[in-house]
Amino acid sequence: MPFGRGGPPTDGATRPASSSRRSPEATAAPADPVAERREVTCALRDGTRLRTVLLVPHGTGPWPALLTRHPYDVAREEHDGMLDVGRLVAAGYLVALQDVRGRFGSEGVFDPCAQEVADGADAVAWLAARPECTGAVGMWGASYASDTQFAALLGGAPALRAIAPAMTPAMSALDGFRFRGGVPEIGSTLAWTHYAIAPDMIARIGSAREREAERRRWEATERAITTLDAFRAADPSAGRDAEAIVRWGLGLLREPLGSARHRAGKIVDRIDAIDVPVFLIGGWFDVFLGSTLEVHRRLRRRAKDAGGPVPRLLVGPWTHDDMSGRTVGVDFGPGASADDLGGDGDLTAQHVRWFDAVLGTGATDMPPVRVFLMGSNRWIELEEFPPRDTRTLELYLNAGGTLATEPAGSAERRLPSDPASPVPTRGGAVLLFGTFGAGPADQAAIEARQDVVSWRTEPLAGELTVMGAVHAVVHLVTTGTDADVVVRLCDEHPDGVSRVVTDGVQRGSARSVDPVTGLGDRRPVEPGRDQEFVVDLWSTAHTFLPGHRVRVDIAPSSSPRWDVGRNAFQPAGASTPPTAAEHTILQGAARPSRLVLQVVPTAPR
Numbered sequence: 240m241p242f243g244r245g246g247p248p249t250d251g252a253t254r255p256a257s258s259s260r261r262s263p264e265a266t267a268a269p270a271d272p273v274a275e276r277r278e279v280t281c282a283l284r285d286g287t288r289l290r291t292v293l294l295v296p297h298g299t300g301p302w303p304a305l306l307t308r309h310p311y312d313v314a315r316e317e318h319d320g321m322l323d324v325g326r327l328v329a330a331g332y333l334v335a336l337q338d339v340r341g342r343f344g345s346e347g348v349f350d351p352c353a354q355e356v357a358d359g360a361d362a363v364a365w366l367a368a369r370p371e372c373t374g375a376v377g378m379w380g381a382s383y384a385s386d387t388q389f390a391a392l393l394g395g396a397p398a399l400r401a402i403a404p405a406m407t408p409a410m411s412a413l414d415g416f417r418f419r420g421g422v423p424e425i426g427s428t429l430a431w432t433h434y435a436i437a438p439d440m441i442a443r444i445g446s447a448r449e450r451e452a453e454r455r456r457w458e459a460t461e462r463a464i465t466t467l468d469a470f471r472a473a474d475p476s477a478g479r480d481a482e483a484i485v486r487w488g489l490g491l492l493r494e495p496l497g498s499a500r501h502r503a504g505k506i507v508d509r510i511d512a513i514d515v516p517v518f519l520i521g522g523w524f525d526v527f528l529g530s531t532l533e534v535h536r537r538l539r540r541r542a543k544d545a546g547g548p549v550p551r552l553l554v555g556p557w558t559h560d561d562m563s564g565r566t567v568g569v570d571f572g573p574g575a576s577a578d579d580l581g582g583d584g585d586l587t588a589q590h591v592r593w594f595d596a597v598l599g600t601g602a603t604d605m606p607p608v609r610v611f612l613m614g615s616n617r618w619i620e621l622e623e624f625p626p627r628d629t630r631t632l633e634l635y636l637n638a639g640g641t642l643a644t645e646p647a648g649s650a651e652r653r654l655p656s657d658p659a660s661p662v663p664t665r666g667g668a669v670l671l672f673g674t675f676g677a678g679p680a681d682q683a684a685i686e687a688r689q690d691v692v693s694w695r696t697e698p699l700a701g702e703l704t705v706m707g708a709v710h711a712v713v714h715l716v717t718t719g720t721d722a723d724v725v726v727r728l729c730d731e732h733p734d735g736v737s738r739v740v741t742d743g744v745q746r747g748s749a750r751s752v753d754p755v756t757g758l759g760d761r762r763p764v765e766p767g768r769d770q771e772f773v774v775d776l777w778s779t780a781h782t783f784l785p786g787h788r789v790r791v792d793i794a795p796s797s798s799p800r801w802d803v804g805r806n807a808f809q810p811a812g813a814s815t816p817p818t819a820a821e822h823t824i825l826q827g828a829a830r831p832s833r834l835v836l837q838v839v840p841t842a843p844r
Contacts, residue, residue, distance in 0.1 A: 330591045629837040646826070657798070664799060716825065729792060730781065
């Protein structure tokens with residue numbers, strides 16, 4: 240289940256798109272795989288009752304159970320979920336679909352993320368103790384439904400034997416969830432709280448008068464989002480007239496990066512608690528790709544150093560809520576869809592194979608890593624990601640807008656930054672609303688702006704395959720006391736189309752803050768002095784084809800995705816007015832601004 244994006248006030252969250260095509264496994268399933276559907280209540284330790292839909296297989300049982308928990312009305316999972324739950328039941332699993340506390344059919348008050356540690360552990364224990372269950376439980380689900388999986392483990396759930404989290408923000412609130420590079424993720428925060436969460440919260444208000452007042456506040460937020468007033472830098476009224484959950488979300492963006500509230504329900508300090516097999520699913524254009532890959536890196540490192548299960552990883556050319564392989568005008572081919580996966584069984588079949596192994600025999604023939612290689616548009620199997628034979632390629636930002644393997648003579652590029660006229664967001668790994676779709680959008684219109692500067696290679700003579708981490712090192716001088724640096728890696732086609740592959744942002748005052756833990760001090764940028772910005776663009780798997788160019792764009796903002804910087808240092812709790820500034824990007828051997836890629840000599844087959 241995704242966090243959701245733009246939608247009517249009576250709806251919950253959107254879901255990953257699914258095709259009407261079904262894999263061969265689907266046609267073999269019984270016409271009516273569910274023997275019985277029951278709506279029951281799960282009583283938590285404090286007496287709160289959660290609505291749970293049980294789907295019982297044919298036969299006598301007991302069966303291992305598969306559970307998903309989220310705040311988006313789990314009844315919709317029966318017909319419009321990430322997985323085909325009927326086929327899970329047909330494969331011999333007791334399936335449980337549960338609304339979390341304070342959502343739809345469940346009692347209580349919704350406290351996002353923080354409540355799921357104790358509640359998740361209680362839910363797993365309740366399900367494992369039912370007579371229909373063998374006592375073994377697995378969990379699956381995307382986005383918030385991935386958070387609930389990790390949270391249950393943190394709460395102590397010995398019956399939870401395996402998890403399959405997709406598009407997960409569970410690692411940290413600072414790496415693509417609430418912040419990225421120290422910059423608030425204001426766009427996704429508003430999209431989730433306003434569209435995915437607020438409608439049901441409003442509907443649950445008992446007083447008609449209070450409910451109507453909250454509905455009017457929802458409409459005020461909607462107007463602010465539609466006009467983009469909600470995203471203006473240093474707007475003193477931001478959130479003042481918003482509904483309660485939006486004020487909650489915006490309040491978290493004002494919390495210090497090291498705040499304990501950003502750790503609630505996250506595994507950043509508790510990777511040791513994840514001691515069961517994990518099957519991670521991600522998307523190259525998912526807002527939580529960084530978190531998903533960081534979880535995989537840490538679990539793999541722990542398995543190597545201390546033993547334990549090696550995590551599985553599957554990454555497609557998907558956005559947060561669309562797994563069709565078709566987005567913003569790009570079609571990666573029928574095999575890119577979660578309904579196909581290159582002919583290796585669809586996403587439901589992959590889950591069944593994996594749960595059969597880890598809850599049954601304990602052995603599986605699934606590869607440790609399977610990723611979609613964009614550009615070449617095919618799936619590849621790996622022992623690890625990135626593969627062992629990667630090497631580092633540095634491309635230097637040189638004079639004349641050229642990108643080359645060696646730094647040239649010293650040069651400078653001017654980059655104006657005006658918070659009153661931010662650079663618009665176009666594609667990328669976003670979770671937004673309306674026309675701000677995710678994916679490899681053409682950047683041509685953005686690149687024509689005065690406040691976007693670009694560098695590009697000569698047309699490539701052969702293929703160049705990037706497979707792994709991407710970051711940029713930018714030497715910058717600014718007239719302000721703070722600065723945001725947005726970097727995009729693009730694939731420029733021979734016809735001039737320039738499609739974003741991956742991107743990132745770094746706020747100057749947060750350069751010393753760890754992007755995952757939040758540890759470190761914020762401090763102002765010193766005007767007029769060369770300072771090095773390291774911008775994390777996360778990772779990708781992409782082949783630049785012959786005749787294409789590798790292109791780098793640098794901008795001072797990307798709105799409404801990220802909070803518009805003020806170009807002025809803002810101490811915690813203070814309100815600093817925005818100001819225009821001029822940045823200067825330095826180039827050459829003495830100040831080597833550059834793009835750093837992990838590449839492979841030959842793309843795996």
